[in-house]
Amino acid sequence: MTKEELYERLNEVFRDVFDDEDIVVTATTTSDDIEDWDSLEHINLVNAVEKEFGVKFTMAQVTGMKDVGEMVDIILATKNQ
């Protein structure tokens, strides 16, 4: 899977979870950029991302993520293991 394909699928997950078809995520997107992205929705998002890519984040990974780019790096690293 290329990074581009990954972003495309990730975008769909964001659109589903936040029920907003206009969302476009990039590496620098953070919770400040999406109105509904609060700590409670974050759980849902992480959960949906895990299911989409068939990965399971550790607590350390989830607590360490600063933006979407870091999330993508973790997904790629886990998938390529």
Next chain:
Amino acid sequence: MKELEYPFDSEYILKKAKSLKRTLLSDGSTRIVKRIAVLGGSTTHDIIKILELFLLNYGIEPVFYESEYNMYWQDAMFGNEELDSFSPDMIYIHTTGRNISEFPDITDSKEVIDAKIESVFSHFTEMWEKLQEKFGCALIQNNFELPDHRLLGNMDGSDMHGRVCYINELNRKIAGYISERDNMYLCDISYLSAVYGLDKWSDPFYWHMYKYAVSMPAIPTLAFNIANIIKSVYGKNKKALALDLDNTLWGGIIGDDGVDNIVIGQETSMGQVYSEFQTYIKSLKSLGVLLTVDSKNEEENALAGLNRPDSVLKPDDFLAIKANWEPKSRNLTEMAEFINIGEDSFVFVDDNPAEREIIRQSNPGVAIPVMDKPEEYIRALDRGGYFEVTGLSADDMKRNEMYIANAVRKKAQSSFADYGEYLKSLEMEAEIAPFADLYMARIAQLTNKSNQFNLTTRRFSQNEIEAMAEDPAYITLYGKLTDKFGDNGVVTVVAGRTEGDILHIELWLMSCRVLKRDMEKAMMDSLMDACRDRNIREVKGYYYPTAKNGMVKDFYAVQGYELISSDEEGNTVWSRDVASYNRQNEYIRVVGNE
């Protein structure tokens, strides 16, 4: 909505929660509004979000109160203005093993452990009593899931120092307490977590990250379970099964294979599968679920199959048998009319996905479990929660007999030229009296279940019914009807509030199984008698239209009331004086509560 029916895709529901809610809210259906307080011992945000979807799908529009994180006990014990003014219809207490404050130490004596159990248990009983006293509404309480780890290994379950042993004991005490109360329901997360898989249910990731004691992926399973309890309490259970025969109740096609060659009975493993399924269906019947056959077959063949000595279900077990070549959707509609229940009270059980799809499209509201593998038929029906039991009333268990008696009455009716003669022949006797202790549960159930013959469609909890019975300002009456075919139980409820010398009828409803029996006339007679006893001069009746109560639009007109006002929504107010009332009932012998 298919997405919210068992077996649902939890991931999909979690991900699409927002758009599912949008779709449900815009489907134009009418729903009853219920105020539900969720008191949590851990995070409840997404539990509420998903519970809302399942409830909307069941025709209930919830308004929620959510306690602050882990404030369930404080909210209950010390009060909270927001909760107090919320006045809930129902309270769900979401506590889990994470809320057990004391566990045994390995050096504890039996006395110490008993004291710990008592202390944990009384923490809960105090809270339940306080909530009951303050709100008097229904409570749903979780028991505890089994522990995540076992210090003593297998002995954890047999030694009093083990947490497994300890939690089992607490769960027994909770069950004992709930079983003695009418207004309290167990949410059995001990069972649910076992079915789901305890390791996944209690995944520590979700606790440590977000203080979810039940893991996020398990939330739809929990929410569905809670929704089933709530919809059952509010009378939204299914009532009947429409069962296919070939490859559903037995293996093979009876028309092709012949009655001797269908698969049923103890001789083969597949035969045993179908026998177990039939036994399960028979047990549902003993709970009051109505059984019908909806099958593409010659009737003669259908009966031959059911008459086999090794068939657990016999033709007599069914209220109606439609074995013909008509579309199954039409058969189902006809059976609903015959039994006098809504089509949406049916669960359609058929192994053929094409037949299921036709019913889905042509009979909206019918529940359609996925019946793909015979060995999983029981589970498919059982887990769907269609007949969730929240109280075992004698009436429920007798329901089949009552409907059968009704069918016999219908036949009898056609042999009389004059309807009055027919009514006379029924030898009806009614017990009409003020609300009595014995019937409070049934009366409350009727106010929540009756939709058609219901003038005001006001729903009451048992506590509210009891309060009304004690309030001197109220005139209350229940009616119980017996005839030569059997006892129909309590079938009608009337309640009015007096104001000076005027009575306002706030509640008038009747079960449709006694339509056209003149029972409403007998009730009106008794109500007028009660009015005379209290020197009431005028009676005012109210009709509030809903999607389902069109049949009583003109009830008060027929009863000789005068229309005094109406508004653009169709609400009408009626009046008549007591003095000029003439008794109407001719065919029912009325007795009081003896």
